[in-house]
Amino acid sequence: MSTLAFPQTPRQRRAFAKLVSTEIKLTIRRPRGLIVSLGVPFVLLVIFGSIPATTQPSAKLGGISFFNLYVPTLLLFVLIAVGLVVLPQQLATYRQQGVLRRMSTTPVPPAWLLAAQMTVALGMAALGIVVLLGAGAGAYGLTLPHSVSGYLVFLLALVLTAVATLGLGLCVAALASSPQVAAGISGVMFYLLAFFSGLYVPLQEIHSQLITTISKVLPTGVGYTAVQTAFAGHSPGAEPLLVLAAWAVVCSALAARLFRWE
Amino acid sequence: MSTPELIHTEPAPVAAILSLPTAAPVIEVAHLHKAYGNTVAVEDVSFAVHGGEIFGILGRNGAGKTTTVECITGLRAPDRGEISVLGLDPRHDGSELHERVGVQLQHSALPDLITVREAVELYASFYREPADGRELLATLGLAEVEHQRYKGLSGGQKQRLSIVLALIGQPEIAVLDELTTGLDPEARRDTWRLVEQVRDRGVTIVLVTHLMQEAERLCDRVALIDHGRVIALDRPAALAATVSASKRLRLRTVDPVPDELFWHLPGVSGVEHHGDELVVAGSGDLLSAVVLALHHAGLRAEDIRPETASLEDAFLALTDETTHDTTNAETQR
Numbered sequence: 001m002s003t004l005a006f007p008q009t010p011r012q013r014r015a016f017a018k019l020v021s022t023e024i025k026l027t028i029r030r031p032r033g034l035i036v037s038l039g040v041p042f043v044l045l046v047i048f049g050s051i052p053a054t055t056q057p058s059a060k061l062g063g064i065s066f067f068n069l070y071v072p073t074l075l076l077f078v079l080i081a082v083g084l085v086v087l088p089q090q091l092a093t094y095r096q097q098g099v100l101r102r103m104s105t106t107p108v109p110p111a112w113l114l115a116a117q118m119t120v121a122l123g124m125a126a127l128g129i130v131v132l133l134g135a136g137a138g139a140y141g142l143t144l145p146h147s148v149s150g151y152l153v154f155l156l157a158l159v160l161t162a163v164a165t166l167g168l169g170l171c172v173a174a175l176a177s178s179p180q181v182a183a184g185i186s187g188v189m190f191y192l193l194a195f196f197s198g199l200y201v202p203l204q205e206i207h208s209q210l211i212t213t214i215s216k217v218l219p220t221g222v223g224y225t226a227v228q229t230a231f232a233g234h235s236p237g238a239e240p241l242l243v244l245a246a247w248a249v250v251c252s253a254l255a256a257r258l259f260r261w262e
Numbered sequence: 263m264s265t266p267e268l269i270h271t272e273p274a275p276v277a278a279i280l281s282l283p284t285a286a287p288v289i290e291v292a293h294l295h296k297a298y299g300n301t302v303a304v305e306d307v308s309f310a311v312h313g314g315e316i317f318g319i320l321g322r323n324g325a326g327k328t329t330t331v332e333c334i335t336g337l338r339a340p341d342r343g344e345i346s347v348l349g350l351d352p353r354h355d356g357s358e359l360h361e362r363v364g365v366q367l368q369h370s371a372l373p374d375l376i377t378v379r380e381a382v383e384l385y386a387s388f389y390r391e392p393a394d395g396r397e398l399l400a401t402l403g404l405a406e407v408e409h410q411r412y413k414g415l416s417g418g419q420k421q422r423l424s425i426v427l428a429l430i431g432q433p434e435i436a437v438l439d440e441l442t443t444g445l446d447p448e449a450r451r452d453t454w455r456l457v458e459q460v461r462d463r464g465v466t467i468v469l470v471t472h473l474m475q476e477a478e479r480l481c482d483r484v485a486l487i488d489h490g491r492v493i494a495l496d497r498p499a500a501l502a503a504t505v506s507a508s509k510r511l512r513l514r515t516v517d518p519v520p521d522e523l524f525w526h527l528p529g530v531s532g533v534e535h536h537g538d539e540l541v542v543a544g545s546g547d548l549l550s551a552v553v554l555a556l557h558h559a560g561l562r563a564e565d566i567r568p569e570t571a572s573l574e575d576a577f578l579a580l581t582d583e584t585t586h587d588t589t590n591a592e593t594q595r
Contacts, residue, residue: 011390018387022380029375098371105335105365106431107357108388 037081049140083165161223167251305490318481364433389431
């Protein structure tokens with residue numbers, strides 16, 4: 001991996017801004033990524049929000065509505081779809097098409113393109129999360145965190161999960177020899193990680209020692225625990241946050257080592 | 263093999279010749295060596311490129327051309343050897359080098375959905391003093407497709423856009439790798455004219471090609487690379503001349519001519535049949551000798567063409583592919 005010199009001069013910042021704005025335009029022009037990562041969870045939010053039973057507080061779920069427990073799952077859906085599906089696909093395609101190689105002959109290092117794509121990915125994820133929370137609270141009575149500190153812990157849990165999944169996505173992009181291979185790897189990983197975010201069955205409903213153990217290791221398992229507890233206004237404790245931070249650091253370092261520009 | 267389409271040696275542009283002795287080298291390569299694992303891509307390559315010239319790097323596929331330019335442009339680190347480009351070391355002064363050297367590479371492209379205009383504006387933002395993108399697009403005949411997406415462009419348009427992007431930073435040197443590969447003959451000729459226009463703006467051009475015709479038409483000087491070594495370096499015409507001490511005549515006659523007719527003629531070194539053509543190789547005043555011999559025998563030639571040795575002949579002779587084409591081997595004698 002070439003050296004990651006960050007944009008410093010005004011001219012470099014302009015170049016980086018141009019890269020980001022171009023990537024945004026390109027992202028809008030290929031709407032599949034937006035539909036998968038933002039459209040699908042939004043539709044799920046509307047469906048579950050419209051079922052009266054799911055929005056009622058349930059004694060079995062500790063006085064919280066199923067809907068309130070499921071929204072963190074949808075937030076994680078956005079993160080893994082963006083980080084694990086959209087980003088690696090795009091990077092693998094750029095590498096195969098020689099876009100990164102072309103950039104490495106300009107004064108701007110191709111790492112900036114990678115940084116621009118990650119910026120756009122994070123922006124997409126943030127947009128998706130804000131829309132889900134806004135629609136959930138506005139239309140379906142979603143209970144948001146009550147305090148500023150509650151929001152901060154929630155935000156921290158989200159950011160750590162986002163970095164961990166983006167790092168994982170970068171590893172996929174680094175290892176995949178073609179966009180097709182990337183799609184295959186991210187497909188399998190997406191279903192696995194989505195399962196442990198409680199997408200198909202709420203994790204609270206699964207009483208298996210094995211599943212619980214795995215969920216304490218996988219980024220979406222701990223991510224769900226951290227995001228959901230913080231969202232409910234409690235402290236998730238240090239353990240899930242540390243596991244997430246470890247994923248973020250290990251995956252980013254691995255991706256930086258493995259990434260090829262051509 | 264020479265083809266009828268082949269343009270024969272033209273004199274190098276006067277301006278280029280005049281500028282050669284005075285212009286200082288802008289690129290100097292000394293004993294470049296690069297291997298990938300056990301495969302040696304470049305064995306030992308040295309040359310210097312002067313300011314303002316079109317310098318050709320010519321060789322077969324796999325001869326080591328692309329690796330050489332990748333080392334010059336800082337995309338690869340050489341195993342051994344010294345490279346200086348505009349006084350910079352490509353390994354250490356990458357971003358400064360890329361400000362001043364525009365590169366058009368084989369197998370590199372743009373995102374499918376980016377428009378021509380967006381690509382030009384994006385790349386313009388990378389450079390200190392970018393050229394006027396609109397003017398460049400107009401010059402290269404891309405103004406009317408500036409809102410089209412990259413995916414929808416024809417091969418020729420993509421190639422021209424890659425030239426625009428190579429020039430957008432107002433480089434002092436432009437490296438063009440296999441510029442016209444995959445283009446139809448007309449687009450190829452248009453691109454050649456463009457390259458000459460770019461040189462006329464004062465940009466030094468390093469042209470990598472495996473097409474003899476391209477090198478012969480465009481280049482002021484050519485380095486022939488074979489098996490990772492420079493086997494010859496000179497003006498295309500001079501290279502061709504090294505193998506043209508002997509000449510060849512191609513002729514077609516109304517009635518069959520016995521080969522023996524020419525054997526005793528002074529200077530004739532060989533006679534061959536190429537389809538319905540007869541090729542007489544030799545030296546001296548070959549044309550007069552052959553015409554006279556035909557006349558004495560009462561035979562009439564329909565068509566007699568003296569053949570000038572081309573860069574391709576030189577290339578084949580120098581890369582000793584003698585088995586490939588016996589007449590060329592004969593020419594060499």
